[in-house]
Amino acid sequence: MLEMTPATSTERTALKINPAKTCQPVGAMYAALGVHGCLPHSHGSQGCCAYHRSHLTRHFKEPIMASTSSFTEGSSVFGGMANLQQAVSTIFEMYDPEIIAVHTTCLSETIGDDIPTIIGKCQNEGKIPEGKVIVHANTPSYVGFHVTGFSNMVKGFVKYLAASTGRRSEAVNLIPGWVEPSDMAELKRYTAAFNLPTIMLPDTSSVLDAPATGEHSFYPKGGTTVAQIRAMGDARHTLALGAWASSDAAELLTKQCEVPHEVLDLPIGLAATDRFISALAKLTGTAVPQGIEDERGRLVDVINDMHQYLGGKKVAIWGDPDQVIALTEFCRDMDMKPVHVLTGGNGQAFEERIKAILADSVPGANVKQQGDLFLMHQWIKKEPVDLMIGTTYGKFISRAEDIPLVRFGWPILDRVGHSYFPSVGYTGGLRLATQLISAIQERQDRDAPDHAFELVM
Amino acid sequence: MKLISERSKQVVTAGDARAVVCDRPSVAGSVTQRACxxxxxxxxxxxxxxxxxxxxxxxxxxxxxxxxxxxxxxxxxxxxxxxxxxxxxxxxxxxxxxxxxxxxxxxxxxxxxxxxxxxxxxxxxxxxxxxxxxxxxxxxxxxxxxxxxxxxxxxxxxxxxxxxxxxxxxxxIGTGDTAGIGPLSVNILGDFNIAGEIWTIKGYLERMGVEVVASMTGDGRVDDIRRAHGAKLNIVQCAGSMTSLARMMQEKYGIPYVQVSFFGLEDCAAALYEVARHFADQAVLERTRALVREETAAVLPVMAELRRDLEGKVAALYVGGAFKAFSLVKALRQLGMRVAMAGTQTGAQADYEHLKELCDAGTILADDSNPLEMAAWLAERDVDLFIGGVKERPVAYKLGIGFCDHNHERKIGLAGFVGMAAFAREVHATVMSPVWKLVPRRARASGAQP
The missing domain is CATH 3.40.50.1980 (Nitrogenase molybdenum iron protein domain)
Incomplete structure (x- = not known):
């Protein structure tokens, strides 16, 4: 299917081929699913909501509940106020959420619907039952990419709900970034190991990895509660993981509630996890628990034991900026050579950061923000790699060029496990490292001639 | 089951005198399964x-x-x-x-x-x-x-x-050269070659001696479509999507059309006979008879065997268009299964009337449903099988119910006679799977767990 990809790049100024990103609203929907009792609401045409639900379902293999304003030709001319008002009534009558998280779409943004005004109107007309809330985020599809939408929605929750009562609590806010439910659970395990009271927003664990009971729970038991989000304003500190996904909400907490914040990389891989763990140690003023030290030791042990398989291996990495930055550093630390590194998202800082990480080990690496998988394929054709790390969409290139692919990031449409086993932290790093090692070893076994086919590796 | 008040007229049960109100936009705020x-x-x-x-x-x-x-x-x-x-x-x-x-x-x-x-x-x-x-x-x-x-x-x-x-x-259409197109020629409209289904249908038509000019759009090619106006008959499979094109081609080029379904033995045989009868060609009719006889004979024993296990099991379905719903109700009946709920995204009023006739009394008929309603019905009617698309699948699984994708994500061709056998096998595999007994609700129901 990719036989049409030429190795020589031609200038493209108006065109994306095989994108490495998607649009803001789906990120807003994912973030909102991490709030307990929340119904994400898509203010736009029906298709947006259907597509986002389908795509999230394909990734998580879970039912995804979200409502839509069901725009019509009329709404696109006269505005979507009536639709949103009707939607609010319908939602509270039928689905009885604690909170509705409205996100906009390119359509409602372009026609200029003013969501706060509409929410205010609903409030005045008594459409919002006692104790229930509506928040919103502006998520135009023509600005940023899916992680921007995630960031904007998290910021929206903070903006509407977080308030300072003047009394500081012992709690620390943790904004986990766009990671899997399994990762969110793992992050909570770490803060619990430090006995650090933590409010994590959002938290999709026990929502998008809900157990099978035989009942369909419209609002599964997980998720950050509205009360917790309100209490974020009194926290003593905010840790934001991943600059693209989390820094905006953390900054707003500082501005709105004077909660100091720091932005760290996603704790994927050894060095980034070290930085996260030392931040926890500093915040609690305690030593790193022995159990966590041991986990670190196991990760280092496996990296050392297997270094001959990963050392010098060329790798291509793509995905969301926060993930790719952490992965690139991890691969570099394991002596791999990330020669092609790309994100579909935007931000010059991405290229600068990757180049800094690779300055000594792969100074000539191809690095690009706002890239697409057509470009990645062209890079790989010109300089082949031993391994690819990225989303399911890489499987076409993997097949065309016969290069193993380790699936990582969002979306993964064709495998399971990502939502159940973490990639963050030392244990997550161990899982990632074993995935990479296995992929290389499988390939070595497959390609080895009989005489060199090894029983012990 | 509580419905969104605006939706109450969009849901009836077979045997009910009320007509389904449909063909209206989803209520804003509903978790509709529809798209744009x-x-x-x-x-x-x-x-x-x-x-x-x-x-x-x-x-x-x-x-x-x-x-x-x-x-x-x-x-x-x-x-x-x-x-x-x-x-x-x-x-x-x-x-x-x-x-x-x-x-x-x-x-x-x-x-x-x-x-x-x-x-x-x-x-x-x-x-x-x-x-x-x-x-x-x-x-x-x-x-x-x-x-x-x-x-x-x-x-x-x-x-x-x-x-x-x-x-x-x-x-x-109409921009290509129609030279060489014979009198026994058709276009196939509304089959999208999911899992290779159009190859099955084309194979049947070829065996009947009928030439396929263009397939729209499964495995479609631009040059074929450009000369589609040279065909003598349009076969419309997915009525919802392609009837308007068939009507246009009738008006503009005088090409008649037939609405058919290739899902299920009955409908597939009826479809092929309808094409054969249209051409009023004795040889084509003979070949069609032979084909149907041969293909049915190959499939019936498979179905009979699977039916032994499936007899009395209960199914629910939520699909895009009504024609698929008709075929599925009939196909499920051939497998001994009862349909407790049938819904569509885009059915018209006449379609729902037809569904009412097809279904047993008490079957829930729903236009433009949502997961809350569907989950409630599935549990209420103690359904064994749900047929739908990507957004319906996880709802079924959460309830511990077998599922069959009859939409974009089906991996096995379900059209034609061989497709019916494949459908029967798929239904059997999922309905009879022991994994549902692991789910607490179903385990309790089957008495396997307190």
Whole structure:
């Protein structure tokens, strides 16, 4: 299917081929699913909501509940106020959420619907039952990419709900970034190991990895509660993981509630996890628990034991900026050579950061923000790699060029496990490292001639 | 089960005198399973493998429709790539026409497609891009048909998208040379070659001695579609999406059409006989009889064996169009199963009346349903099998109920006689799977767990 990809790049100024990103609203929907009792609401045409639900379902293999304003030709001319008002009534009558998280779409943004005004109107007309809330985020599809939408929605929750009562609590806010439910659970395990009271927003664990009971729970038991989000304003500190996904909400907490914040990389891989763990140690003023030290030791042990398989291996990495930055550093630390590194998202800082990480080990690496998988394929054709790390969409290139692919990031449409086993932290790093090692070893076994086919590796 | 009050007339039970109120937009705020106009156009045109499909809009519309439909192609796979103008804020302010023109210029000389479809989206619609003018310019420049698809999402539901896709196809039809097309010739409309189904159907027609001129759009080719007006009959399989095209071809080219379904033994046989009878050719009729006899004989023992286990099991279905629902109700009955609920996204009133006649009294009939309702019905009626699409699958599994995808994500062809056997096997495999007994609710019901 990719036989049409030429190795020589031609200038493209108006065109994306095989994108490495998607649009803001789906990120807003994912973030909102991490709030307990929340119904994400898509203010736009029906298709947006259907597509986002389908795509999230394909990734998580879970039912995804979200409502839509069901725009019509009329709404696109006269505005979507009536639709949103009707939607609010319908939602509270039928689905009885604690909170509705409205996100906009390119359509409602372009026609200029003013969501706060509409929410205010609903409030005045008594459409919002006692104790229930509506928040919103502006998520135009023509600005940023899916992680921007995630960031904007998290910021929206903070903006509407977080308030300072003047009394500081012992709690620390943790904004986990766009990671899997399994990762969110793992992050909570770490803060619990430090006995650090933590409010994590959002938290999709026990929502998008809900157990099978035989009942369909419209609002599964997980998720950050509205009360917790309100209490974020009194926290003593905010840790934001991943600059693209989390820094905006953390900054707003500082501005709105004077909660100091720091932005760290996603704790994927050894060095980034070290930085996260030392931040926890500093915040609690305690030593790193022995159990966590041991986990670190196991990760280092496996990296050392297997270094001959990963050392010098060329790798291509793509995905969301926060993930790719952490992965690139991890691969570099394991002596791999990330020669092609790309994100579909935007931000010059991405290229600068990757180049800094690779300055000594792969100074000539191809690095690009706002890239697409057509470009990645062209890079790989010109300089082949031993391994690819990225989303399911890489499987076409993997097949065309016969290069193993380790699936990582969002979306993964064709495998399971990502939502159940973490990639963050030392244990997550161990899982990632074993995935990479296995992929290389499988390939070595497959390609080895009989005489060199090894029983012990 | 509590319904959204506005929806109460959209749900009835068979045996009830009330008519289903349908063909109306979803209530704002509902968790509808429906999609938009763009989605409708995209799924209908997407399978044309040697055309360029360019989504003029923001990245999402392109990303979500990138190779999600298992529409197989026997040759070129250009359609499986995602081409997009990736509209940004600058274009929202200054217009996206220039970017669209550049995109076509960057694409057509490189990939040399036989034709290009340019899909308008909500965004390019509302900023007022003149997609048609840009397409005209590109067509003149490159000498291939460059066809605008008026698929702005807000125009309505998928149904409107189907019409927009049909309108786009009409711009191709009639532009090719019809020389050499025989009197026993047909087009297939509304089969999208999911899991290779159109190859099964074409195989039957060939054995009957009937020539297939163009398939629209499964495994479709631009040049075939251009000469589709030379065929003597249109066979419409997915009535919802393609009847408007068939009507247009009847008016403009005098080509009659038949609405058929190739799902299930009864309907498949009826479809082939209808085609044969249309041509009133004794040899074709003889060959059709032989074919149906032979194929049915091969499938019946398989079904009889599977039926032993499935007898009395209960099914629910929620599908796009009503014709599929009719076929499924009949096919399930052949397997000894009862249908407790049947719903569609786009059924018309007459369709629901027909469904009422087909279904046992008490069967719930729902237009434009949502997961809350469906989950409640599935549990209430203690259903063993749910048939639907991507958004329905996890609801079934959460309830511990077998599932069969009868939409884009089906992996095994379900059309034709062999398809019925495959369907029976798939239904049997999922309904009889021991894994549902692991789910607490079903375990309790079966007495396996306190």
């Amino acid at each position: 106009t763009f989605c409708g156009s995209r799924v209908v045109l997407y399978p044309i493998g040697d055309a360029l499909h360019l989504v003029h809009g923001p990245v999402g519309c392109a990303a979500y429709t990138w190779d999600i439909r298992g529409a197989l192609s026997s040759g070129m796979q250009l359609h499986r790539n995602s081409f997009n103008t990736d509209i940004r804020e600058t274009e929202v302010i200054f217009g996206g026409e220039k970017k669209l023109a550049r995109a076509l210029r960057e694409l057509i000389p490189v990939h040399r497609p036989k034709a290009a479809f340019v899909y308008a989206t909500c965004l390019t619609g509302v900023i007022g891009d003149d997609v048609e003018a840009v397409c005209r310019g590109a067509a003149a420049e490159f000498g291939i048909p460059v066809i605008p698809v008026q698929s702005e999402g807000f125009r309505g539901t998928k149904k409107h998208g189907y019409s927009a896709a049909c309108a786009a196809l009409t711009q191709l």
